Amino acid sequence: VTTARVTAEGFSVDGATPSWGRFAAADDPLEAAVRAFVGDRNPRLPRLDRRTLCALVAAHLVLERGAESAALVVAVEEGSAAADRAYWSTARERDGADASPSLFAATLPSAVAGELAMTFELRGPCVVFAGGGAFEAPLGRFAGGGPRLHVRLRGWDAGEFGEAVADLESSE
């Protein structure tokens, strides 16, 4: 298992001290990091929320270490509360005449998984567990026995920054 973690303090791999490394001096270290890591693979980065950006950084850090992931399992503990509020702020007035289609698409708890799949071209089995208890969901055998990228997100409902953790596991 290789583990990458992204928090407000920066990113780390396999328990190292978190830092933003060469991106620390940037106005927005997260944005700078994600642009450097996957900017050439996802043209939608400017429209993605910070939770998704952290997930992309965490996934990049484990996937760059070699293995192609056949399966993707994502756990989003807080569902999509922040994305729901962002979308509804565009949809609540004038009977939704100004509703943002892209923000609406982001209200699905599975939207993060979709961005991960697209960015890293993960075309295998893909499952999303949402809400409390999502972190405890076992990876199971639906992944077919191949390598699995397990991305877990939590703490994003309370403030600007939460936590994104990515594990790459070769087998159960």
Added chain:
Amino acid sequence: VADGAAGDDLDGELAAMKLAVTGYGCVTPLGAGVPALIDGWTARRCAIRPVRRFDTSSLRVRLGGEMSDVPALDGLRGPGHLRPALDEAMAASGLPARTRVLVLLATTKGFLESGLQVETRHPAHDIARPARFVADELRLRFSIDVVAARTVSTACASGVTTLAVAMSEMDRADAPDAVVCAGVDLLSDFVFRGFAALAAMDAAPCRPFDVGRAGMSASEAAAVVVLEREEPARSRGATVFGRILGAGLANDAVHPTAPDHDGGGMTRAVADALRAARVPVDALGHVHAHGTATVLNDAMELRALAASLGAAAGRVPVTTLKGNIGHTFGPAGLVEVIASIEAVRAGVASPVTGLVRPEGMLDVLMDARRLARPTFLKTSAGFGGFAAAVVAEGVGP
């Protein structure tokens, strides 16, 4: 894929495992209970009507599928619909007290009824609440030993995804005795305005696979399916209504909302489901398609099914009941599996309501068709590129 040959590269145990369907229940815009669903589908009744629960007067689209009003439970509408679906499924399955059950709940927005609930951190705005509700109902009213309750949210593929996860979970050494796959989503201004902004809805009732289709009809439902291993289920006297034979999951990895033009994800999911089930395509009696009636989804699905079914593509009947109830999102796959098992048990598949001029070369049903085989394929797809498929069969009464 075309000949459906069983592959040896998949997990042997998973491929060999079948799960018995020992009970199911649902509430849909056609009414409460499986008989109401089947009666409406058979009679080609369309439950897509002017939306009553929120104002659509300024929108181009004003139709949707709504379940009948029920008394709220805990101040919420969703539990009032989910409880009768659970009761119907539990009555059919007869799961005894102290059965160890895993709950898998398919949803996109949980019990969310209104956008205003998003602003106020309302209890309905907790996506895990429906799973907890089902777990509590099972514990308190049926004395079931719920080992875990998990929320599966892969957009509109959620329902079929729970069946795939159930197969995986029942294959573990510490597997529960049964899995209750449930699903719920409610029609709300939150969702309706979003799909209106995406221009994804037809102003008229949806017309799956019709050349003139112009979008989906947003809807709502609650559904429950009980799964067990067949031998212990039969030994306790349970009725086996159907079997889940194999499942496949994939992702298009192409676009946040649009499907892969070539249906890559769905084709892979179908191939994996057929391989896991060890069912050749010639053995399929029918396909219950996702069939949302959006221009892009149906075109993708027609391509994916043509590729998956190969030479059998024109011979395997294809149907969907979204023309009757619209798209119920999270629970859609469960509702449709229930409908297809019932169709097999009755020996007849109902046609696609609203279909006048079918697109493509598949045998999309314009009229009811006697089913020659009990095995069927159920497909699903969702935003984020999710694709899910199960191969299942109905067991005659």
